[in-house]
Amino acid sequence: MTIRTGAEYLAGLRDGREVWLAGRRVDDVLATPVLAAAAHTVARLYDLQHDPELREVLTFGDGAERHPLSLAAPHDAPALRRRGAAFRTTAEATFGLLGRSPDFVNTAVTAFASAAAFFGKADPRFGRNVTAYHAACLARDPFLSHATINPPLSRARSSHEQDDPDVHLRIVRETSEGIVVRGAKLIGTLTPVADEIVVFPLPGYRPGDEPYTAAFAIPVATPGLRIVCREPLVADPGRLLSTPLAPFEEIDATCVFDDVLIPSDRVFFHGDTDAANRLYDATTARHHTGQHSIIRGAAKAELLTGIAVALAEMSGTHTFLHVKEMLGEVLGSLELARAGVLAAEDGARTSEWNTFTPALAPVLALRYHFPRMTSRMIEVIQLLGGGSLLSTPAEEDLRGELWPGIERYFRGADGVSAEQRVRLLKLAWDATGSAFGQRQMQYERYHSGDPVRLAAAQYTGYDTAPLLRTVQRALHPERQPAGPGGTAPDPSAADGHRPAEARP
Numbered sequence: 001m002t003i004r005t006g007a008e009y010l011a012g013l014r015d016g017r018e019v020w021l022a023g024r025r026v027d028d029v030l031a032t033p034v035l036a037a038a039a040h041t042v043a044r045l046y047d048l049q050h051d052p053e054l055r056e057v058l059t060f061g062d063g064a065e066r067h068p069l070s071l072a073a074p075h076d077a078p079a080l081r082r083r084g085a086a087f088r089t090t091a092e093a094t095f096g097l098l099g100r101s102p103d104f105v106n107t108a109v110t111a112f113a114s115a116a117a118f119f120g121k122a123d124p125r126f127g128r129n130v131t132a133y134h135a136a137c138l139a140r141d142p143f144l145s146h147a148t149i150n151p152p153l154s155r156a157r158s159s160h161e162q163d164d165p166d167v168h169l170r171i172v173r174e175t176s177e178g179i180v181v182r183g184a185k186l187i188g189t190l191t192p193v194a195d196e197i198v199v200f201p202l203p204g205y206r207p208g209d210e211p212y213t214a215a216f217a218i219p220v221a222t223p224g225l226r227i228v229c230r231e232p233l234v235a236d237p238g239r240l241l242s243t244p245l246a247p248f249e250e251i252d253a254t255c256v257f258d259d260v261l262i263p264s265d266r267v268f269f270h271g272d273t274d275a276a277n278r279l280y281d282a283t284t285a286r287h288h289t290g291q292h293s294i295i296r297g298a299a300k301a302e303l304l305t306g307i308a309v310a311l312a313e314m315s316g317t318h319t320f321l322h323v324k325e326m327l328g329e330v331l332g333s334l335e336l337a338r339a340g341v342l343a344a345e346d347g348a349r350t351s352e353w354n355t356f357t358p359a360l361a362p363v364l365a366l367r368y369h370f371p372r373m374t375s376r377m378i379e380v381i382q383l384l385g386g387g388s389l390l391s392t393p394a395e396e397d398l399r400g401e402l403w404p405g406i407e408r409y410f411r412g413a414d415g416v417s418a419e420q421r422v423r424l425l426k427l428a429w430d431a432t433g434s435a436f437g438q439r440q441m442q443y444e445r446y447h448s449g450d451p452v453r454l455a456a457a458q459y460t461g462y463d464t465a466p467l468l469r470t471v472q473r474a475l476h477p478e479r480q481p482a483g484p485g486g487t488a489p490d491p492s493a494a495d496g497h498r499p500a501e502a503r504p
């Protein structure tokens with residue numbers, strides 16, 4: 001089969017899935033405005049794959065047999081850059097606001113399939129299952145979501161030490177048909193409108209947690225799987241003048257597994273806490289999804305810095321020195337975000353799975369610094385917008401009888417019409433101050449793990465030997481020949497990181 005259209009994706013969502021929103025079961029996600037808005041945004045991304053101008057950018061294959069490029073493992077630098085261009089196209093189409101666009105989990109599953117031997121080490125069947133699942137995704141082009149985190153309950157205790165053994169997702173029994181799992185996983189962003197959910201462990205498991213380490217993929221409509229949506233952040237996704245970013249409200253959800261049977265051929269892993277903790281890094285899923293995340297982040301930075309510049313120019317404040325400094329600062333952050341993308345691609349090397357793998361150090365660098373950059377971009381937009389951000393009339397007012405009389409009070413500098421100015425101010429507030437904007441900020445902080453522990457992993461994994469050699473040269477100038485020799489990174493650690501086994 002070939003890539004699906006948006007209409008085909010939407011038609012697949014009427015499958016009896018159990019989705020709950022605001023206290024009631026949703027019979028049809030497409031008849032529920034906030035879920036339908038998210039689904040239609042995803043559908044537009046499916047349709048982009050069929051755009052004659054973007055087909056070559058977003059898909060690969062021969063003739064009519066095409067597949068999403070996010071399901072192709074890159075084996076050399078041009079292939080990695082080509083995939084990056086595909087990520088960028090999707091990110092630009094969604095202003096970097098859709099973190100879990102279909103290409104995200106596709107990329108993780110592709111990394112898993114490349115590293116099938118990692119799964120096969122735990123059990124040869126797991127390796128075969130991962131390979132077969134990737135092949136099935138190539139054949140069917142499903143929209144995959146994922147949920148990896150256990151409910152907090154107590155973060156001070158490991159999974160098997162929680163006061164309720166059935167809160168963290170665990171295997172309760174194995175049958176001839178597969179494993180039966182009970183408990184919850186979060187945060188299933190867009191799971192209510194996805195075709196499948198992929199579950200896998202992230203680091204943090206301790207001996208005794210073995211039953212809690214399952215990795216698998218199942219259809220969202222699997223019996224016993226209950227999807228509980230968070231409170232919607234957009235009251236009415238149809239009010240596009242008031243909340244122009246409403247189409248990108250990617251609903252988040254908690255996934256409750258009520259003794260769900262995972263068929264044997266959909267089980268990828270379980271039973272080893274050490275391997276579970278290493279899985280995301282060792283398979284290089286972190287590196288590959290990292291490339292996706294930093295490209296998406298750069299697209300969001302373009303939107304935020306663009307809003308800052310537009311606000312200043314619209315009110316004439318761009319002529320003041322302190323405003324120019326603020327704009328220079330956020331534009332500098334945008335450039336650093338873009339540079340990080342290039343550095344991750346430039347430092348890419350062939351991994352032990354024979355895939356061309358982005359350098360992890362720049363990915364982790366942006367993982368830590370990008371939330372701070374975003375936070376400052378938001379602050380600058382709010383400083384530049386001032387009280388105007390909170391004095392825009394409702395979209396009904398712009399169409400009401402009063403408007404011709406008051407329109408002049410809402411105009412901007414240099415011929416900016418009142419409607420243009422109100423639209424820009426509403427966009428600025430939606431991106432930064434609304435519940436939607438605040439969720440976007442929280443997403444940047446936490447979308448792929450705890451930033452504190454990820455920063456620590458940057459240090460423990462970093463190849464610091466060349467830096468320490470530099471210090472030695474500075475300490476003992478008498479022993480060194482003149483010139484800058486001795487600072488080149490160890491070529492065996494070209495991504496800036498030591499091999500995992502060499503880390504403290």
Ligand SMILES: Cc1cc2nc3c(=O)[nH]c(=O)nc-3n(C[C@H](O)[C@H](O)[C@H](O)COP(=O)(O)OP(=O)(O)OC[C@H]3O[C@@H](n4cnc5c(N)ncnc54)[C@H](O)[C@@H]3O)c2cc1C
Nearest residue numbers: 146147148149155186187188189442443446447449450452
């Ligand atoms: C909007 C949004 C969308 C998301 N979408 C997805 C998704 O689609 N799929 C998915 O799988 N995940 C998703 N995530 C979840 C994301 O993976 C987690 O939020 C992230 O891994 C952090 O886990 P946590 O939220 O449980 O925070 P915690 O790990 O509980 O961290 C909270 C705080 O407690 C501290 N802390 C907790 N435990 C420890 C510890 N052991 N040692 C030291 N400090 C600790 C942390 O440093 C941090 O300050 C999403 C998150 C957000 C915010």
